[in-house]
Amino acid sequence: xxxLERSCSSGARMSRERSWTMQEDAGAxxxxxxxxxxxxxxxxxxxxxxxxxxxxxxxxxxxxVAAHVFAADEPVSRSAIADASGLTRATVTRIVEILIKxxxxxxxxPQPAGGVGRPVVPLAPARGSxxxxxxxxxxxxxxxxxxxxxxxxxxSEVLPGNFIDSDPSLTLAQLNQLGASVLRDAGDTSxxxxxxxxxxxxxxxxxxxxxxxxxxxxxxxxxxxxxxxxINPIDSRAMQLGNVTALASAAEATLRHRDGxxxxxxYVAGDxxxxxxxxxxxxxxxxxxxxxxxxxxxxxxxxxxxxxxxxTGCLDTYIGRGNMAVYAGLPxxxxxxxxxxxxxxxxxxxxxxxxxxxxxALGIALADYVxxxxxxxxxxxDNLAQLxxxxxxxxxxxxxxxxxxxxxxxxxxxPPRTSRHAAMVGGALTVLQGVIANLHERLESKRWxxxxx
Numbered sequence: 268x269x270x271l272e273r274s275c276s277s278g279a280r281m282s283r284e285r286s287w288t289m290q291e292d293a294g295a296x297x298x299x300x301x302x303x304x305x306x307x308x309x310x311x312x313x314x315x316x317x318x319x320x321x322x323x324x325x326x327x328x329x330x331x332v333a334a335h336v337f338a339a340d341e342p343v344s345r346s347a348i349a350d351a352s353g354l355t356r357a358t359v360t361r362i363v364e365i366l367i368k369x370x371x372x373x374x375x376x377p378q379p380a381g382g383v384g385r386p387v388v389p390l391a392p393a394r395g396s397x398x399x400x401x402x403x404x405x406x407x408x409x410x411x412x413x414x415x416x417x418x419x420x421x422x423s424e425v426l427p428g429n430f431i432d433s434d435p436s437l438t439l440a441q442l443n444q445l446g447a448s449v450l451r452d453a454g455d456t457s458x459x460x461x462x463x464x465x466x467x468x469x470x471x472x473x474x475x476x477x478x479x480x481x482x483x484x485x486x487x488x489x490x491x492x493x494x495x496x497x498i499n500p501i502d503s504r505a506m507q508l509g510n511v512t513a514l515a516s517a518a519e520a521t522l523r524h525r526d527g528x529x530x531x532x533x534y535v536a537g538d539x540x541x542x543x544x545x546x547x548x549x550x551x552x553x554x555x556x557x558x559x560x561x562x563x564x565x566x567x568x569x570x571x572x573x574x575x576x577x578x579t580g581c582l583d584t585y586i587g588r589g590n591m592a593v594y595a596g597l598p599x600x601x602x603x604x605x606x607x608x609x610x611x612x613x614x615x616x617x618x619x620x621x622x623x624x625x626x627x628a629l630g631i632a633l634a635d636y637v638x639x640x641x642x643x644x645x646x647x648x649d650n651l652a653q654l655x656x657x658x659x660x661x662x663x664x665x666x667x668x669x670x671x672x673x674x675x676x677x678x679x680x681x682p683p684r685t686s687r688h689a690a691m692v693g694g695a696l697t698v699l700q701g702v703i704a705n706l707h708e709r710l711e712s713k714r715w716x717x718x719x720x
Contacts, residue, residue, distance in 0.1 A: 309337050309392070309416065309521075309700045326707040328354060332362040333371060333706055337416075340525065342375050342389030363390060369710055370396035370459075371416070371703075392416040397702060398453065400463035400501060401695030402446055403511060403688060404438065406431050406483045406539040407588075410688045411445040413453040414695035416703075418521075422452035425688055429600060431539065431589075432485035439494040446498040461702050463501045464694030465491060466511040468540065470561075476508050482575045483540045483583075507698060511690040512542030512560055513551045518693035519646060520549045522684035529644045533636060535562055536648035536683075538603075539587045540575075545642060563587065565632040585628035588650055595621035603650045610657060626658025630665025637670050637678050648683040655680065 335348045345363055349356040366372040373393040377386035394417050403410045407430065412423035424445055430438055442465075450460065469481030471491075478491050492503045516534035523530060530549040536542060543562035545552040563583035564576050571580025572590075584590050589599040592606060595618040610618045633645060647655050655662075662680065667673050683689070702709060 309418065309696055309703055323707075328358060329362055329365075329707050329710070330704075332359055333366060333703055336366075336372055336390050337392055337703060342391040344387045344389060346387075348390075365710065366706075367393075371706065394419065395421065395458050397461050397699065398458045399461055399695040399698035400446055400450060400498065401691035401693070401698075402442055402463065402465045402495075403691035403694070404430065404442065404465075404467050404484070405511060406468065408688070409438065409442050409445060410691050411442065411449045412688075412691050412695060413449050414692055414699065415458070416699055418696065420692060421458075422449040422454070423688075423691075424449050424452070431483050435484070435486045435489050435491070436494055438484075439491065440496070443496050443498055446501075450498070460500050462505060462507065462698040463498065464507040464509060464514070464691075464698050465495060466509050466514045466690040466694045467491060468511045468542065471508050471510060478508075507694070509690075509694060509697070510542070510544075510560065512536055513544045514691075514693035514697065515648065515685065515689040516544035516546050516551050516646075516693075518685050518689040518696065519648070519683055520546050520551075521696070524549050526684070531642050532644040532646050532681075533633075533640070533642050534646045534648065534683075535633075535651060537563060537583075537587070538650050539589050540583050541586060541651070543636075545640065547642075562632065562636075565635065567628045567631055582628055582632045586625040586651075586654075591621045591625055594624065603653055607653060607657065622654070622657050623661050625654065626661025627665055629658065630662040631669065633662070633678065634666055634669035637666070643676060644679045644681060646681050646683050648685070648689070649687060652682045655682070 331352050331354065332348055335351055336343055345359050346356060348354070348363075349359045352359070363372060367374065370393045372390050373396075375389040375391055377388050379386055393415075395415050398413050398415045398421060401412045401414060408425050408427045409430070410423065410425040413421045415421055426441070426445060446463070467478055467481060468484065469486065470479045471477070472479060476490070476492055478486055478489050480487050491508060492506050495503050495506065497503050512534065515536055519532075519534055520530065523532070530546065532546050534544045534546060541563035543560045545560070563581060563586075564574065564578065565582045566578070566580050567582055567585060568580035572584040573579050574581035574584050576583075588601075588603055588606070592601040593599050595606070595615070597606065597609070597618075606618070609615060610622065629651075637643065637645075659680075663677075666678055670678065685692070
């Protein structure tokens with residue numbers, strides 16, 4: 268086993284950040300109030316709108332009852348589910364009892380009825396019963412978390428480090444240890460681990476699970492599942508894979524649905540490299556495998572600086588953290604917080620030039636995207652959220668100049684609802700959502716559904 272503090276790449280020392288939660292990194296940045304970081308949750312809207320097709324009545328009823336509980340903003344009663352679904356109260360009661368026995372739902376303390384009658388017993392997703400493991404690799408960190416059916420993060424850990432041109436075997440071996448560590452840290456042997464998800468910053472085969480390319484990591488054609496290995500009780504062959512930006516956008520969409528905000532947006536995030544995910548009606552339009560959304564490789568200048576992808580003049584060479592630092596005359600491993608602290612502490616022409624250059628490049632790339640898609644809301648996450656107050660003038664200038672509809676409708680730039688490392692949480696939620704979407708199959712194997720009608 269590799270020690271957790273061992274370097275994953277030449278000269279890179281690892282430090283440990285304990286007890287990360289969805290509330291971390293919520294501090295204010297220049298010009299902005301603290302970023303809201305509510306808890307994402309399972310997206311049950313798809314179940315509510317799912318056509319019956321050839322599903323049995325039993326399966327449809329089971330999905331309908333579960334979906335009403337998971338989609339509700341507040342705990343709901345059996346009678347409320349019956350009224351909303353059109354099912355009889357007797358049927359709802361039988362299904363609820365099975366879902367409670369299966370630890371999918373739980374009863375909360377009774378609440379007084381609105382009028383005369385017995386107290387109402389609210390229902391909610393069960394806490395700490397079924398959990399999923401979320402794993403994430405980025406150029407500047409690896410992370411792991413354990414999430415339950417409510418969307419609560421039971422345990423999590425992030426290890427900062429330099430993973431540019433890293434050894435995938437060493438990196439994924441460390442991630443294996445990190446995953447095992449957070450499962451232990453969750454501290455409850457009564458939960459059932461139903462699966463895991465690994466989010467990677469690259470292009471992944473939807474059929475074989477091979478990571479074709481992650482340019483900044485320097486990974487090409489690797490079998491990530493095999494290198495990761497089993498994390499008890501998860502067989503590595505069953506580990507789901509997805510692109511980091513797509514999974515983070517899925518987590519963002521669940522929060523935006525929760526507070527009733529726009530479900531059509533472009534999610535743009537990154538550190539040393541920038542990715543994007545187009546979200547339509549609350550779902551990542553381009554899928555989870557990273558074949559699209561390589562926003563950092565948008566061409567800004569055809570004869571610009573060389574990019575790690577082999578092309579020249581890509582957006583990443585302007586707004587990637589390391590590239591910005593080098594342009595400003597700072598070490599390439601300068602953190603974004605340190606970069607902006609130096610920008611705020613004293614006027615440094617080179618830092619100011621790097622910020623203006625980054626803002627203009629991002630504005631050009633976003634204008635091209637807005638001109639060719641119907642989405643007018645842009646969520647800037649991770650380092651871009653911190654940069655936004657510093658590059659807003661250049662961004663606005665380029666959008667006004669280049670977006671054809673700008674005289675009548677300017678794109679809206681927003682900070683994210685989620686915090687950093689949203690991809691690993693989004694990945695874990697994707698696993699749990701799959702369980703809820705296939706409840707009948709799961710419960711039938713447990714012989715818990717024979718009485719549902």
